[in-house]
Amino acid sequence: MVRYRVRGGNALRGTAFIQGAKNAVLPMIGAALLAARGRTVLRNVPIIEDVRRAVELAETIGAYVELHESERTLVIDASRLSSPVLPAEIARRFRGSVLFTPALLHRLGEAIVEGVGGCNLGSRNLDFHYLGYKRLGAVVDEGETVIHVKASGLTGATLYLDTPSHTGTENLIMAAALAKGTTVIENAALEPEVLDVIDMLTKMGARISGGGTGFITVEGVDELHAVEHTVMPDRLDAGVFAMAAAITGGELSLVGTGLDLGVVRYKLEQMGVDFARQGAVLHVRCDRPLRPINIITDTYPGFATDLQSPMMTVAALADGTSYIHERIFDGRFALAGELNKMGANVEVDGNRAVVHGRTPLTGARVTAHDLRSGIALVLAGLAAEGETVIESGYLIDRGHAHLAARMRALGADITREISEH
Ligand SMILES: CC(=O)N[C@H]1[C@@H](OP(=O)(O)OP(=O)(O)OC[C@H]2O[C@@H](n3ccc(=O)[nH]c3=O)[C@H](O)[C@@H]2O)O[C@H](CO)[C@@H](O)[C@@H]1O
Numbered sequence: 001m002v003r004y005r006v007r008g009g010n011a012l013r014g015t016a017f018i019q020g021a022k023n024a025v026l027p028m029i030g031a032a033l034l035a036a037r038g039r040t041v042l043r044n045v046p047i048i049e050d051v052r053r054a055v056e057l058a059e060t061i062g063a064y065v066e067l068h069e070s071e072r073t074l075v076i077d078a079s080r081l082s083s084p085v086l087p088a089e090i091a092r093r094f095r096g097s098v099l100f101t102p103a104l105l106h107r108l109g110e111a112i113v114e115g116v117g118g119c120n121l122g123s124r125n126l127d128f129h130y131l132g133y134k135r136l137g138a139v140v141d142e143g144e145t146v147i148h149v150k151a152s153g154l155t156g157a158t159l160y161l162d163t164p165s166h167t168g169t170e171n172l173i174m175a176a177a178l179a180k181g182t183t184v185i186e187n188a189a190l191e192p193e194v195l196d197v198i199d200m201l202t203k204m205g206a207r208i209s210g211g212g213t214g215f216i217t218v219e220g221v222d223e224l225h226a227v228e229h230t231v232m233p234d235r236l237d238a239g240v241f242a243m244a245a246a247i248t249g250g251e252l253s254l255v256g257t258g259l260d261l262g263v264v265r266y267k268l269e270q271m272g273v274d275f276a277r278q279g280a281v282l283h284v285r286c287d288r289p290l291r292p293i294n295i296i297t298d299t300y301p302g303f304a305t306d307l308q309s310p311m312m313t314v315a316a317l318a319d320g321t322s323y324i325h326e327r328i329f330d331g332r333f334a335l336a337g338e339l340n341k342m343g344a345n346v347e348v349d350g351n352r353a354v355v356h357g358r359t360p361l362t363g364a365r366v367t368a369h370d371l372r373s374g375i376a377l378v379l380a381g382l383a384a385e386g387e388t389v390i391e392s393g394y395l396i397d398r399g400h401a402h403l404a405a406r407m408r409a410l411g412a413d414i415t416r417e418i419s420e421h
């Protein structure tokens, strides 16, 4: 059992080192498994639990993997994949397990998916993935718990996603990369992480065009080769550190090459937070009361649903009433009840929340229901009076590397504890 203990009141100051992106490295591990020869090297790998699970899963199917934690480097040799089974005990612990299917299909002709995990956010269908595989020529047998996908070779086709699914787009690009002929994916995801994965696949020899336009064309090739690639910075981790500066009246320099916070920056600026770009460093500070805000989550370039929870904490600390409309996931408001235990006043009605700020927050024992509600509670703890204990801290570790150490280096009073219960 992992828990975080936070004593609030300290302003965060200094240089925050932003990790590599969770939502880019996981598909990249899946992409590395497409290379039948050689060793892939991934740099700037975030040392998070999801990466550890991905390493375990890759080893289970026969890949040779070295995770060099202090160098934040992964070395993957997928030349001898031996098992098509993604076993439930690992695959159910993270969402990224779904990204191993294309490699298994191409390399072993089948993938047996015993489960897919990830944050518990309401319905999280995979129908676009499986419909896409079918259109490319695979046979998909969807059992009660196990999904069996088989293909003796995929053929390009025109695919359409009802909504621009992030992992759906990545999976279908990977499936199309080694298919015969041309695939067009319409209504494809635009997220920067998807573009980073396309960059890596292109280096590997894939022929992909249209990334970032919503219409992706993939010309299948016969093989992909192992490459070295540096994972882009994690804009969600960066957003959290910017918010930590905002709510504690602090001042941080965010270091992470090419970091672009997009709409999150503009929303925080509307709330009164100052940003200044100094070359590759993004400077953030806040020395005035926060103003309330309206947020509507959307796919990129809209406001990322993954930062909606941390933003709810920021809104609880703003002077006035903020409105949040969650449009991506139907179960992402479990945070409200936990924040209310700390003294917040958040009302939820379906997929809308009204946050009545500013209410002073007081330390309490609270529970992370998913990764982002967990980090939102850490933020609340930083701004609360007294001590906040956040249970189910493993969920935070799924997506943030060395969180307590990185925040302590900036002046926060935060510890990570492990206990039997
Ligand atoms: C590992 C990873 O990259 N996770 C991210 C990815 O999750 P993930 O890729 O799972 O999210 P999707 O973009 O696929 O899902 C978005 C919405 O589409 C729906 N949908 C999706 C696929 C499908 O086949 N059918 C369907 O109905 C989902 O139920 C959800 O309502 O994007 C989410 C939305 O930006 C982020 O919160 C996650 O952090």
Ligand SMILES: C=C(OP(=O)(O)O)C(=O)O
Binding pocket: 094, 095, 096, 117, 118, 119, 120, 121, 306, 371, 372, 399
């Ligand atoms: C929803 C998230 O992740 P996953 O898709 O890995 O569950 C998240 O990172 O907030």
